[in-house]
Amino acid sequence: xxxxxxxxxxxxxxxxxxxxxxxxxxxxxxxxxxxxxxxxxxxxxxxxxxxxxxxxxxxxxxxxxxxxxxxxxxxxxxxxxxxxxxxxxxxxxxxxxxxxxxxxxxxxxxxxxxxxxxxxxxxxxxxxx
Amino acid sequence: xxxxxxxxxxxxxxxxxxxxxxxxxxxxxxxxxxxxxxxxxxxxxxxxxxxxxxxxxxxxxxxxxxxxxxxxxxxxxxxxxxxxxxxxxxxxxxxxxxxxxxxxxxxxxxxxxxxxxxxxxxxxxxxxxxxxxxxxxxxxxxxxxxxxxxxxxxxxxxxxxxxxxxxxxxxxxxxxxxxxxxxxxxxxxxxxxxxxxxxxxxxxxxxxxxxxxxxxxxxxxxxxxxxxxxxxxxxxxxxxxxxxxxxxxxxxxxxxxxxxxxxxxxxxxxxxxxxxxxxxxxxxxxxxxxxxxxxxxxxxxxxxxxxxxxxxxxxxxxxxxxxxxxxxxxxxxxxxxxxxxxxxx
Numbered sequence: 001x002x003x004x005x006x007x008x009x010x011x012x013x014x015x016x017x018x019x020x021x022x023x024x025x026x027x028x029x030x031x032x033x034x035x036x037x038x039x040x041x042x043x044x045x046x047x048x049x050x051x052x053x054x055x056x057x058x059x060x061x062x063x064x065x066x067x068x069x070x071x072x073x074x075x076x077x078x079x080x081x082x083x084x085x086x087x088x089x090x091x092x093x094x095x096x097x098x099x100x101x102x103x104x105x106x107x108x109x110x111x112x113x114x115x116x117x118x119x120x121x122x123x124x125x126x127x128x129x
Numbered sequence: 130x131x132x133x134x135x136x137x138x139x140x141x142x143x144x145x146x147x148x149x150x151x152x153x154x155x156x157x158x159x160x161x162x163x164x165x166x167x168x169x170x171x172x173x174x175x176x177x178x179x180x181x182x183x184x185x186x187x188x189x190x191x192x193x194x195x196x197x198x199x200x201x202x203x204x205x206x207x208x209x210x211x212x213x214x215x216x217x218x219x220x221x222x223x224x225x226x227x228x229x230x231x232x233x234x235x236x237x238x239x240x241x242x243x244x245x246x247x248x249x250x251x252x253x254x255x256x257x258x259x260x261x262x263x264x265x266x267x268x269x270x271x272x273x274x275x276x277x278x279x280x281x282x283x284x285x286x287x288x289x290x291x292x293x294x295x296x297x298x299x300x301x302x303x304x305x306x307x308x309x310x311x312x313x314x315x316x317x318x319x320x321x322x323x324x325x326x327x328x329x330x331x332x333x334x335x336x337x338x339x340x341x342x343x344x345x346x347x348x349x350x351x352x353x354x355x356x357x358x359x360x361x362x363x364x365x366x367x368x369x370x371x372x373x374x375x376x377x378x379x380x381x382x383x384x385x386x387x388x389x390x391x392x393x394x395x396x397x398x399x400x401x402x403x404x405x406x407x408x409x410x411x412x413x414x415x416x417x418x419x420x421x422x423x424x425x426x427x428x429x430x431x432x433x434x435x436x437x438x439x440x441x442x443x444x445x446x447x448x449x450x451x452x453x454x455x456x457x458x459x460x461x462x463x464x465x466x467x468x469x470x471x472x473x474x
Contacts (some may be wrong), residue, residue: 035145061145061337
Protein backbone atom coordinates (compact mmCIF):
# COMPACT_ATOMS: atom_id res chain seq x y z
CA UNK A 1 0.00 0.00 0.00
CA UNK A 2 1.34 3.39 -0.94
CA UNK A 3 0.89 6.20 1.63
CA UNK A 4 -2.24 8.19 0.82
CA UNK A 5 -0.80 11.55 1.87
CA UNK A 6 1.89 11.44 -0.83
CA UNK A 7 1.69 12.31 -4.52
CA UNK A 8 3.58 10.27 -7.12
CA UNK A 9 5.40 10.75 -10.44
CA UNK A 10 5.74 8.49 -13.47
CA UNK A 11 9.49 8.29 -12.71
CA UNK A 12 8.71 6.74 -9.31
CA UNK A 13 9.36 9.69 -7.04
CA UNK A 14 6.96 10.80 -4.32
CA UNK A 15 6.33 14.24 -2.84
CA UNK A 16 4.70 15.30 0.42
CA UNK A 17 3.56 18.91 0.44
CA UNK A 18 3.40 20.76 3.79
CA UNK A 19 2.32 24.37 3.15
CA UNK A 20 5.10 25.65 0.90
CA UNK A 21 7.66 22.90 1.38
CA UNK A 22 7.74 19.72 -0.68
CA UNK A 23 9.59 16.70 0.69
CA UNK A 24 10.75 14.41 -2.13
CA UNK A 25 11.81 10.78 -2.21
CA UNK A 26 11.74 7.62 -4.32
CA UNK A 27 9.03 5.01 -4.07
CA UNK A 28 9.11 1.48 -2.77
CA UNK A 29 8.74 0.29 -6.37
CA UNK A 30 11.87 2.23 -7.33
CA UNK A 31 14.00 0.85 -4.48
CA UNK A 32 12.86 -2.70 -5.28
CA UNK A 33 13.82 -2.30 -8.94
CA UNK A 34 17.22 -0.87 -8.03
CA UNK A 35 18.21 -3.46 -5.46
CA UNK A 36 20.74 -2.80 -2.70
CA UNK A 37 21.37 0.95 -2.70
CA UNK A 38 24.97 1.90 -2.08
CA UNK A 39 25.33 5.56 -3.05
CA UNK A 40 23.20 8.69 -3.24
CA UNK A 41 24.21 11.94 -4.91
CA UNK A 42 22.14 14.98 -3.92
CA UNK A 43 22.26 18.72 -4.60
CA UNK A 44 23.32 21.16 -1.92
CA UNK A 45 21.09 23.35 0.23
CA UNK A 46 20.47 26.54 -1.72
CA UNK A 47 20.67 24.87 -5.16
CA UNK A 48 17.78 25.29 -7.58
CA UNK A 49 15.88 22.29 -8.89
CA UNK A 50 13.55 22.33 -11.88
CA UNK A 51 10.39 20.31 -12.43
CA UNK A 52 10.98 17.21 -14.59
CA UNK A 53 14.75 17.66 -14.50
CA UNK A 54 17.26 15.42 -12.76
CA UNK A 55 18.57 16.68 -9.43
CA UNK A 56 20.74 13.75 -8.47
CA UNK A 57 21.33 10.01 -8.65
CA UNK A 58 20.64 6.91 -6.63
CA UNK A 59 23.02 4.03 -7.23
CA UNK A 60 22.58 0.39 -6.43
CA UNK A 61 25.23 -2.31 -6.90
CA UNK A 62 24.04 -2.94 -10.43
CA UNK A 63 22.65 0.38 -11.68
CA UNK A 64 22.59 4.18 -11.61
CA UNK A 65 19.25 5.93 -11.62
CA UNK A 66 18.61 9.64 -12.12
CA UNK A 67 16.10 11.23 -9.78
CA UNK A 68 13.72 13.82 -11.18
CA UNK A 69 12.15 16.66 -9.27
CA UNK A 70 8.37 17.00 -9.53
CA UNK A 71 8.62 20.71 -8.66
CA UNK A 72 10.72 23.83 -9.27
CA UNK A 73 12.29 25.65 -6.35
CA UNK A 74 15.16 26.09 -3.93
CA UNK A 75 16.54 23.16 -1.94
CA UNK A 76 15.96 23.93 1.75
CA UNK A 77 17.24 20.65 3.20
CA UNK A 78 18.91 17.38 2.23
CA UNK A 79 18.69 14.17 4.25
CA UNK A 80 21.92 13.98 6.29
CA UNK A 81 21.64 10.21 6.87
CA UNK A 82 21.88 9.03 3.29
CA UNK A 83 25.58 9.62 2.76
CA UNK A 84 26.58 7.18 5.49
CA UNK A 85 23.50 4.94 5.38
CA UNK A 86 22.27 4.72 1.77
CA UNK A 87 20.63 1.36 2.52
CA UNK A 88 17.98 3.33 4.43
CA UNK A 89 16.41 3.90 1.01
CA UNK A 90 15.70 0.18 0.75
CA UNK A 91 14.37 0.01 4.30
CA UNK A 92 12.15 3.09 4.52
CA UNK A 93 11.78 4.79 1.13
CA UNK A 94 8.57 6.68 2.01
CA UNK A 95 9.65 7.89 5.44
CA UNK A 96 13.11 8.21 6.96
CA UNK A 97 14.86 8.01 3.58
CA UNK A 98 13.41 11.23 2.13
CA UNK A 99 15.95 12.81 -0.23
CA UNK A 100 15.48 16.60 -0.34
CA UNK A 101 13.11 19.38 0.71
CA UNK A 102 12.24 22.10 -1.79
CA UNK A 103 10.36 25.40 -1.44
CA UNK A 104 7.42 25.38 -3.92
CA UNK A 105 7.23 28.18 -6.45
CA UNK A 106 4.26 27.02 -8.54
CA UNK A 107 1.51 24.90 -6.96
CA UNK A 108 0.20 24.01 -10.42
CA UNK A 109 3.18 21.68 -10.81
CA UNK A 110 1.70 19.23 -8.29
CA UNK A 111 -1.77 19.19 -9.86
CA UNK A 112 -0.83 16.64 -12.52
CA UNK A 113 0.78 14.18 -10.08
CA UNK A 114 -0.76 10.81 -9.24
CA UNK A 115 -2.55 9.84 -6.06
CA UNK A 116 -1.57 6.66 -4.25
CA UNK A 117 -4.37 4.73 -5.97
CA UNK A 118 -3.41 6.08 -9.40
CA UNK A 119 0.22 5.19 -8.77
CA UNK A 120 -0.62 1.63 -7.73
CA UNK A 121 -2.65 1.20 -10.89
CA UNK A 122 0.18 2.71 -12.92
CA UNK A 123 2.81 0.26 -11.66
CA UNK A 124 0.41 -2.69 -12.06
CA UNK A 125 -0.04 -1.64 -15.68
CA UNK A 126 3.73 -1.31 -16.18
CA UNK A 127 4.32 -4.78 -14.73
CA UNK A 128 1.87 -6.21 -17.22
CA UNK A 129 3.78 -4.76 -20.17
CA UNK B 130 14.52 -11.65 -14.61
CA UNK B 131 16.49 -10.28 -17.54
CA UNK B 132 17.52 -11.45 -20.98
CA UNK B 133 21.13 -12.65 -20.99
CA UNK B 134 22.83 -14.29 -23.97
CA UNK B 135 19.49 -15.53 -25.27
CA UNK B 136 18.26 -16.79 -21.88
CA UNK B 137 15.88 -15.45 -19.17
CA UNK B 138 18.01 -15.19 -16.04
CA UNK B 139 17.49 -13.93 -12.49
CA UNK B 140 19.61 -10.90 -11.59
CA UNK B 141 19.08 -11.53 -7.90
CA UNK B 142 16.95 -13.48 -5.44
CA UNK B 143 17.37 -12.02 -1.95
CA UNK B 144 19.65 -9.19 -3.10
CA UNK B 145 23.08 -8.91 -4.69
CA UNK B 146 24.94 -7.94 -1.51
CA UNK B 147 23.49 -10.77 0.59
CA UNK B 148 24.10 -13.32 -2.14
CA UNK B 149 27.67 -12.14 -2.71
CA UNK B 150 28.49 -12.34 1.00
CA UNK B 151 26.88 -15.77 1.26
CA UNK B 152 29.29 -17.13 -1.37
CA UNK B 153 32.32 -15.60 0.34
CA UNK B 154 31.40 -16.80 3.84
CA UNK B 155 29.12 -19.83 3.39
CA UNK B 156 27.93 -21.02 -0.01
CA UNK B 157 25.78 -20.03 -2.95
CA UNK B 158 24.02 -21.97 -5.71
CA UNK B 159 23.98 -20.66 -9.27
CA UNK B 160 21.85 -21.90 -12.14
CA UNK B 161 24.37 -21.64 -14.98
CA UNK B 162 22.52 -23.86 -17.41
CA UNK B 163 22.76 -21.10 -20.00
CA UNK B 164 26.47 -21.93 -20.52
CA UNK B 165 27.25 -23.81 -23.73
CA UNK B 166 28.90 -27.22 -24.07
CA UNK B 167 30.79 -28.41 -27.13
CA UNK B 168 32.08 -31.95 -27.53
CA UNK B 169 35.20 -32.70 -29.57
CA UNK B 170 36.02 -36.35 -30.27
CA UNK B 171 38.14 -38.34 -32.66
CA UNK B 172 41.62 -39.50 -33.51
CA UNK B 173 42.83 -35.90 -34.04
CA UNK B 174 40.66 -34.18 -31.40
CA UNK B 175 43.77 -33.08 -29.53
CA UNK B 176 45.36 -31.65 -32.68
CA UNK B 177 42.20 -29.66 -33.50
CA UNK B 178 41.99 -28.22 -29.99
CA UNK B 179 45.70 -27.41 -29.91
CA UNK B 180 45.26 -25.44 -33.13
CA UNK B 181 42.22 -23.38 -32.09
CA UNK B 182 43.08 -22.68 -28.43
CA UNK B 183 45.91 -20.83 -26.68
CA UNK B 184 46.66 -23.13 -23.74
CA UNK B 185 48.53 -26.43 -24.01
CA UNK B 186 45.84 -29.11 -24.26
CA UNK B 187 48.49 -31.85 -24.37
CA UNK B 188 49.29 -31.19 -20.72
CA UNK B 189 45.87 -32.38 -19.61
CA UNK B 190 45.51 -35.79 -18.01
CA UNK B 191 42.27 -37.75 -18.19
CA UNK B 192 39.61 -35.94 -16.07
CA UNK B 193 41.59 -32.75 -15.87
CA UNK B 194 40.39 -29.31 -17.08
CA UNK B 195 42.07 -26.09 -18.11
CA UNK B 196 41.06 -22.47 -18.69
CA UNK B 197 41.88 -21.32 -22.20
CA UNK B 198 40.91 -19.03 -25.06
CA UNK B 199 39.45 -19.97 -28.41
CA UNK B 200 41.62 -17.94 -30.77
CA UNK B 201 41.36 -15.54 -33.72
CA UNK B 202 44.39 -15.17 -36.03
CA UNK B 203 44.86 -11.61 -34.76
CA UNK B 204 45.76 -12.86 -31.29
CA UNK B 205 42.41 -12.04 -29.72
CA UNK B 206 39.79 -14.41 -28.30
CA UNK B 207 36.67 -15.77 -29.93
CA UNK B 208 35.73 -16.71 -26.36
CA UNK B 209 37.32 -17.77 -23.09
CA UNK B 210 36.33 -21.26 -21.97
CA UNK B 211 37.19 -24.45 -20.14
CA UNK B 212 38.46 -27.60 -21.84
CA UNK B 213 37.81 -30.88 -20.02
CA UNK B 214 39.67 -34.00 -21.15
CA UNK B 215 38.00 -37.41 -20.79
CA UNK B 216 40.61 -39.18 -22.91
CA UNK B 217 43.12 -38.29 -25.59
CA UNK B 218 40.37 -38.48 -28.21
CA UNK B 219 37.49 -37.05 -26.16
CA UNK B 220 36.98 -33.49 -24.81
CA UNK B 221 34.16 -31.27 -23.55
CA UNK B 222 34.34 -27.48 -23.73
CA UNK B 223 32.27 -25.20 -21.52
CA UNK B 224 31.75 -21.86 -23.27
CA UNK B 225 29.93 -18.57 -22.67
CA UNK B 226 26.21 -18.69 -23.39
CA UNK B 227 26.18 -15.72 -25.76
CA UNK B 228 29.07 -17.17 -27.78
CA UNK B 229 27.94 -20.79 -28.04
CA UNK B 230 26.91 -20.77 -31.69
CA UNK B 231 29.82 -18.54 -32.69
CA UNK B 232 32.31 -20.85 -30.92
CA UNK B 233 30.81 -23.98 -32.42
CA UNK B 234 30.86 -22.54 -35.94
CA UNK B 235 34.45 -21.39 -35.46
CA UNK B 236 35.72 -24.78 -34.33
CA UNK B 237 33.81 -26.54 -37.14
CA UNK B 238 35.23 -24.10 -39.71
CA UNK B 239 38.77 -24.97 -38.64
CA UNK B 240 38.18 -28.68 -38.39
CA UNK B 241 40.44 -29.98 -41.11
CA UNK B 242 41.32 -32.78 -38.73
CA UNK B 243 40.02 -36.30 -38.17
CA UNK B 244 37.70 -35.10 -35.39
CA UNK B 245 33.96 -34.66 -34.81
CA UNK B 246 32.55 -31.53 -33.18
CA UNK B 247 29.07 -31.48 -31.67
CA UNK B 248 27.13 -28.68 -29.97
CA UNK B 249 25.76 -30.58 -26.98
CA UNK B 250 24.50 -27.57 -25.01
CA UNK B 251 20.92 -28.79 -25.01
CA UNK B 252 22.06 -32.02 -23.33
CA UNK B 253 23.32 -30.28 -20.22
CA UNK B 254 21.94 -28.25 -17.36
CA UNK B 255 24.59 -26.84 -15.06
CA UNK B 256 24.61 -25.74 -11.45
CA UNK B 257 27.52 -24.11 -9.67
CA UNK B 258 27.89 -24.59 -5.91
CA UNK B 259 30.50 -22.14 -4.66
CA UNK B 260 31.87 -21.11 -1.26
CA UNK B 261 33.90 -22.36 1.71
CA UNK B 262 31.03 -24.67 2.73
CA UNK B 263 30.46 -26.06 -0.77
CA UNK B 264 32.26 -29.36 -0.14
CA UNK B 265 30.50 -29.87 3.18
CA UNK B 266 27.10 -29.40 1.54
CA UNK B 267 27.88 -31.48 -1.54
CA UNK B 268 29.06 -34.38 0.64
CA UNK B 269 25.48 -34.73 1.88
CA UNK B 270 24.08 -35.32 -1.60
CA UNK B 271 26.92 -37.08 -3.37
CA UNK B 272 29.09 -40.07 -2.64
CA UNK B 273 31.89 -38.75 -4.88
CA UNK B 274 35.30 -38.68 -3.21
CA UNK B 275 35.35 -34.90 -2.80
CA UNK B 276 38.58 -34.48 -0.81
CA UNK B 277 40.40 -36.29 -3.65
CA UNK B 278 38.80 -34.06 -6.34
CA UNK B 279 41.38 -31.34 -6.80
CA UNK B 280 40.94 -27.86 -8.26
CA UNK B 281 40.44 -28.05 -12.06
CA UNK B 282 39.80 -31.80 -12.05
CA UNK B 283 36.46 -33.47 -12.69
CA UNK B 284 34.77 -36.86 -12.41
CA UNK B 285 31.58 -38.69 -13.25
CA UNK B 286 29.41 -38.46 -10.15
CA UNK B 287 25.88 -38.79 -8.86
CA UNK B 288 24.54 -35.72 -7.04
CA UNK B 289 21.05 -35.52 -5.62
CA UNK B 290 20.39 -38.89 -7.25
CA UNK B 291 21.27 -37.67 -10.74
CA UNK B 292 24.29 -38.82 -12.75
CA UNK B 293 26.47 -36.16 -14.27
CA UNK B 294 29.90 -34.58 -14.45
CA UNK B 295 31.27 -32.92 -11.33
CA UNK B 296 34.12 -30.44 -11.79
CA UNK B 297 36.01 -28.53 -9.15
CA UNK B 298 35.86 -25.29 -11.10
CA UNK B 299 34.08 -21.96 -10.76
CA UNK B 300 33.85 -18.27 -11.54
CA UNK B 301 33.74 -16.78 -8.04
CA UNK B 302 37.25 -17.05 -6.62
CA UNK B 303 36.01 -19.48 -3.92
CA UNK B 304 36.34 -23.25 -3.65
CA UNK B 305 33.42 -24.89 -5.37
CA UNK B 306 31.97 -27.24 -7.92
CA UNK B 307 30.14 -27.16 -11.22
CA UNK B 308 27.77 -30.02 -11.95
CA UNK B 309 26.71 -30.86 -15.50
CA UNK B 310 23.68 -33.14 -15.88
CA UNK B 311 20.57 -33.83 -18.03
CA UNK B 312 18.06 -30.93 -18.17
CA UNK B 313 15.11 -33.17 -17.36
CA UNK B 314 16.39 -33.39 -13.79
CA UNK B 315 17.24 -29.75 -13.22
CA UNK B 316 14.34 -28.82 -10.96
CA UNK B 317 14.96 -31.85 -8.80
CA UNK B 318 18.70 -31.21 -8.40
CA UNK B 319 18.20 -27.48 -7.71
CA UNK B 320 15.63 -28.09 -5.00
CA UNK B 321 17.53 -30.98 -3.41
CA UNK B 322 20.76 -28.97 -3.32
CA UNK B 323 19.08 -25.95 -1.70
CA UNK B 324 17.42 -28.20 0.85
CA UNK B 325 20.67 -29.98 1.68
CA UNK B 326 22.49 -26.68 2.13
CA UNK B 327 19.89 -25.01 4.38
CA UNK B 328 21.71 -25.73 7.67
CA UNK B 329 24.89 -24.21 6.22
CA UNK B 330 23.07 -21.13 4.99
CA UNK B 331 23.17 -21.95 1.26
CA UNK B 332 21.44 -19.29 -0.85
CA UNK B 333 20.44 -19.16 -4.51
CA UNK B 334 22.61 -16.57 -6.32
CA UNK B 335 21.81 -14.61 -9.47
CA UNK B 336 23.68 -12.85 -12.26
CA UNK B 337 24.24 -9.66 -10.29
CA UNK B 338 26.34 -11.33 -7.61
CA UNK B 339 27.94 -13.62 -10.19
CA UNK B 340 29.35 -10.45 -11.72
CA UNK B 341 30.50 -8.81 -8.48
CA UNK B 342 32.13 -12.06 -7.33
CA UNK B 343 34.11 -12.58 -10.51
CA UNK B 344 35.08 -8.90 -10.55
CA UNK B 345 36.57 -9.11 -7.04
CA UNK B 346 38.54 -12.13 -8.26
CA UNK B 347 39.54 -10.18 -11.40
CA UNK B 348 38.21 -12.86 -13.78
CA UNK B 349 37.55 -11.50 -17.25
CA UNK B 350 34.09 -11.38 -18.80
CA UNK B 351 33.88 -11.77 -22.57
CA UNK B 352 32.44 -8.65 -24.11
CA UNK B 353 34.09 -6.54 -21.40
CA UNK B 354 37.78 -7.43 -20.78
CA UNK B 355 37.86 -9.70 -23.83
CA UNK B 356 36.67 -9.13 -27.37
CA UNK B 357 37.85 -9.74 -30.93
CA UNK B 358 40.11 -6.68 -30.81
CA UNK B 359 42.01 -7.37 -27.58
CA UNK B 360 44.97 -9.73 -27.51
CA UNK B 361 45.61 -12.19 -24.69
CA UNK B 362 48.74 -10.36 -23.55
CA UNK B 363 46.86 -7.06 -23.37
CA UNK B 364 44.26 -8.83 -21.21
CA UNK B 365 46.79 -10.22 -18.70
CA UNK B 366 46.17 -13.72 -20.02
CA UNK B 367 49.76 -14.51 -20.98
CA UNK B 368 49.54 -17.37 -18.50
CA UNK B 369 47.12 -19.30 -20.75
CA UNK B 370 49.25 -18.57 -23.80
CA UNK B 371 51.58 -21.51 -24.37
CA UNK B 372 53.68 -20.27 -27.26
CA UNK B 373 56.00 -23.29 -27.14
CA UNK B 374 53.25 -25.84 -27.72
CA UNK B 375 53.40 -25.41 -31.47
CA UNK B 376 51.32 -23.68 -34.13
CA UNK B 377 47.94 -22.21 -33.13
CA UNK B 378 45.66 -19.43 -34.38
CA UNK B 379 47.07 -16.06 -33.35
CA UNK B 380 50.46 -17.40 -32.28
CA UNK B 381 52.42 -15.05 -34.58
CA UNK B 382 50.90 -11.88 -33.15
CA UNK B 383 51.20 -13.20 -29.58
CA UNK B 384 54.86 -14.11 -30.08
CA UNK B 385 55.55 -10.58 -31.30
CA UNK B 386 53.75 -9.06 -28.31
CA UNK B 387 55.57 -11.40 -25.95
CA UNK B 388 58.86 -10.09 -27.31
CA UNK B 389 57.98 -6.41 -27.83
CA UNK B 390 55.27 -5.77 -25.26
CA UNK B 391 51.77 -4.37 -25.84
CA UNK B 392 50.48 -0.83 -26.39
CA UNK B 393 47.71 -1.18 -23.83
CA UNK B 394 47.24 -3.21 -20.66
CA UNK B 395 44.40 -4.34 -18.44
CA UNK B 396 44.67 -2.75 -15.00
CA UNK B 397 42.68 -2.85 -11.78
CA UNK B 398 41.62 0.29 -9.93
CA UNK B 399 39.86 1.23 -6.76
CA UNK B 400 38.03 4.49 -6.19
CA UNK B 401 39.71 6.76 -3.64
CA UNK B 402 36.99 9.42 -3.66
CA UNK B 403 33.23 8.81 -3.29
CA UNK B 404 31.86 7.44 -6.53
CA UNK B 405 31.47 4.25 -8.53
CA UNK B 406 33.43 3.90 -11.78
CA UNK B 407 31.19 1.77 -13.98
CA UNK B 408 31.41 -0.09 -17.31
CA UNK B 409 32.15 2.26 -20.19
CA UNK B 410 33.23 5.27 -18.11
CA UNK B 411 36.36 7.10 -19.29
CA UNK B 412 39.68 6.78 -17.47
CA UNK B 413 41.77 9.96 -17.19
CA UNK B 414 45.31 10.80 -16.18
CA UNK B 415 46.13 14.48 -15.69
CA UNK B 416 42.77 15.41 -17.13
CA UNK B 417 43.25 13.49 -20.41
CA UNK B 418 41.14 10.51 -21.46
CA UNK B 419 43.48 7.53 -21.80
CA UNK B 420 41.17 4.54 -21.61
CA UNK B 421 37.83 3.07 -20.59
CA UNK B 422 36.46 1.04 -17.71
CA UNK B 423 35.56 -2.47 -18.93
CA UNK B 424 33.91 -3.59 -15.69
CA UNK B 425 33.27 -1.49 -12.60
CA UNK B 426 31.02 -1.82 -9.59
CA UNK B 427 30.88 -1.84 -5.81
CA UNK B 428 32.69 -4.84 -4.32
CA UNK B 429 30.38 -6.10 -1.57
CA UNK B 430 32.93 -8.22 0.26
CA UNK B 431 35.83 -5.80 0.04
CA UNK B 432 33.68 -2.78 0.85
CA UNK B 433 35.25 -0.72 -1.93
CA UNK B 434 34.32 0.40 -5.42
CA UNK B 435 36.59 -1.36 -7.92
CA UNK B 436 37.00 -1.88 -11.60
CA UNK B 437 39.06 -3.08 -14.54
CA UNK B 438 40.15 -0.85 -17.39
CA UNK B 439 42.49 -0.70 -20.37
CA UNK B 440 45.10 2.04 -20.30
CA UNK B 441 48.22 2.67 -22.42
CA UNK B 442 51.06 0.55 -21.07
CA UNK B 443 53.07 3.63 -20.08
CA UNK B 444 50.39 4.49 -17.50
CA UNK B 445 49.89 0.97 -16.16
CA UNK B 446 51.80 1.18 -12.88
CA UNK B 447 50.34 -0.01 -9.60
CA UNK B 448 49.92 2.99 -7.33
CA UNK B 449 49.34 5.50 -10.13
CA UNK B 450 46.60 8.01 -9.32
CA UNK B 451 43.97 8.25 -12.05
CA UNK B 452 40.51 9.73 -12.40
CA UNK B 453 37.29 8.20 -13.62
CA UNK B 454 34.83 10.42 -15.47
CA UNK B 455 31.61 9.81 -13.55
CA UNK B 456 28.80 11.65 -15.29
CA UNK B 457 30.97 14.64 -16.10
CA UNK B 458 33.06 14.82 -12.91
CA UNK B 459 36.64 13.51 -12.61
CA UNK B 460 36.64 11.37 -9.47
CA UNK B 461 39.92 10.07 -8.02
CA UNK B 462 40.98 6.43 -8.17
CA UNK B 463 44.22 4.47 -7.89
CA UNK B 464 45.69 1.53 -9.79
CA UNK B 465 46.00 -1.54 -7.59
CA UNK B 466 47.37 -5.08 -7.77
CA UNK B 467 45.22 -7.85 -9.16
CA UNK B 468 43.34 -9.80 -8.08
CA UNK B 469 41.39 -7.54 -5.76
CA UNK B 470 40.40 -10.60 -3.74
CA UNK B 471 42.16 -13.91 -3.19
CA UNK B 472 40.53 -16.53 -1.02
CA UNK B 473 42.35 -17.44 2.18
CA UNK B 474 44.33 -20.70 1.93
